[in-house]
Amino acid sequence: MSKLGFSSLAIHAGQSPDPTTGAVNVPIYATSTYVQEGIGKNKGYEYSRVSNPTRTALEESLAALEGGHSAHVFASGMAAIQAVLMRCSAGDHIICGSNVYGGTPRLFNQVLSRFGLRFTYVDTRDLGAVEKAFAREGNRTRLLFVETPTNPLMELCDLHACAALAHSFGAELVVDNTFMSPFFQRPLDLGADIVVHSTTKFLNGHSDGLGGVAVVNTEERAEQLRFQQKCTGGILSPFECFLLLRGVKTLPVRMRQHDANGRRIAQWLTTRRQVERVFYPGLTSHPQHELAKRQMTGFGSMISFETGSLERANHVLSKVRLCSLAESLGGVETLISHPATMTHAALGAEGREAIGITDGMVRISVGLEDPEDIEADLGQALLG
Ligand SMILES: *Cc1c(COP(=O)(O)O)cnc(C)c1O
Numbered sequence: 001m002s003k004l005g006f007s008s009l010a011i012h013a014g015q016s017p018d019p020t021t022g023a024v025n026v027p028i029y030a031t032s033t034y035v036q037e038g039i040g041k042n043k044g045y046e047y048s049r050v051s052n053p054t055r056t057a058l059e060e061s062l063a064a065l066e067g068g069h070s071a072h073v074f075a076s077g078m079a080a081i082q083a084v085l086m087r088c089s090a091g092d093h094i095i096c097g098s099n100v101y102g103g104t105p106r107l108f109n110q111v112l113s114r115f116g117l118r119f120t121y122v123d124t125r126d127l128g129a130v131e132k133a134f135a136r137e138g139n140r141t142r143l144l145f146v147e148t149p150t151n152p153l154m155e156l157c158d159l160h161a162c163a164a165l166a167h168s169f170g171a172e173l174v175v176d177n178t179f180m181s182p183f184f185q186r187p188l189d190l191g192a193d194i195v196v197h198s199t200t201k202f203l204n205g206h207s208d209g210l211g212g213v214a215v216v217n218t219e220e221r222a223e224q225l226r227f228q229q230k231c232t233g234g235i236l237s238p239f240e241c242f243l244l245l246r247g248v249k250t251l252p253v254r255m256r257q258h259d260a261n262g263r264r265i266a267q268w269l270t271t272r273r274q275v276e277r278v279f280y281p282g283l284t285s286h287p288q289h290e291l292a293k294r295q296m297t298g299f300g301s302m303i304s305f306e307t308g309s310l311e312r313a314n315h316v317l318s319k320v321r322l323c324s325l326a327e328s329l330g331g332v333e334t335l336i337s338h339p340a341t342m343t344h345a346a347l348g349a350e351g352r353e354a355i356g357i358t359d360g361m362v363r364i365s366v367g368l369e370d371p372e373d374i375e376a377d378l379g380q381a382l383l384g
Pocket of ligand 1: 079101103147151178197199200201210211
């Protein structure tokens with residue numbers, strides 16, 4: 001299948017017609033176990049924590065889209081990130097971007113650090129700072145964990161350079177690619193070793209199911225993640241796998257429209273006098289616009305903007321009607337949120353200030369509605 005284009009892979013990779021009925025879609029194999037013909041004789045499936053045919057189809061599909069060796073799906077994005085980290089041992093050091101999804105440092109600091117893993121947070125825009133963090137630890141750093149663009153500040157890091165740096169210190173580069181999806185950014189092609197996603201977001205695309213995936217580039221890493229699935233059991237159920245397979249088929253068309261709407265709304269926001277600053281990598285005013293053009297093939301639909309104060313942000317969020325005030329992102333509907341009190345509340349005021357998240361900041365995940373309707377809604381909410 002490797003010669004097919006991205007859209008063809010999104011529809012066909014891992015999914016051939018059902019051999020018994022000809023059904024074009026992979027059935028939901030609602031089974032926990034599989035009858036064996038004799039001792040050690042089976043059709044490749046023994047127990048659904050280990051593997052399930054609906055999950056196999058999804059894993060093959062996601063591996064093809066990221067250009068990886070294999071993909072391993074979990075019950076949520078956090079479960080996928082945890083599985084990647086559970087390959088480490090007490091004493092191992094991990095360098096993590098200082099501006100990542102709020103749940104990631106919560107898992108690292110409040111759960112995994114109790115098992116002896118050690119974490120250092122670095123602004124990954126600054127490669128010199130990343131190198132210093134590696135050098136301080138000798139060769140004890142096991143992973144460099146980054147997100148690009150980041151949530152909610154839309155800061156980028158140079159994946160090619162991060163991969164080279166990690167490898168020079170004998171570490172792996174792990175990239176959370178949730179915001180871009182493989183349609184706009186393929187970290188494995190740029191040298192990353194593992195890509196993780198909250199499939200809850202753009203890969204699913206319809207805000208109707210949670211999920212996570214880790215895509216790896218070697219059989220050795222595949223073996224490690226299969227072992228995590230089997231040992232810790234945080235796998236994705238066959239029904240959720242089916243929903244995700246269905247969502248992924250339209251990933252290219254959705255992402256093209258998300259990107260078109262995102263560019264338009266970001267540009268429009270820059271013309272509003274009530275908006276002090278717009279954070280979107282597709283704007284030529286974005287400080288890393290050149291890097292964005294180099295390592296991404298689109299800019300997506302995640303935008304943050306500065307209203308100037310908590311009161312102004314609250315005003316906008318309470319007046320929107322078409323846009324829904326909600327956490328999460330990447331669905332067909334436009335979602336709007338307040339990072340300081342929602343996704344990044346756990347960081348505390350000081351933590352937020354250190355990375356530049358203000359009380360007046362609003363984040364939008366631009367959906368697939370008509371862009372003039374989104375503009376009209378935001379326009380009336382910004383007034384007054
Ligand atoms: C949502 C999100 C996660 C966590 O995923 P869940 O599916 O909610 O567990 C991780 N990283 C990023 C960038 C996210 O947006």
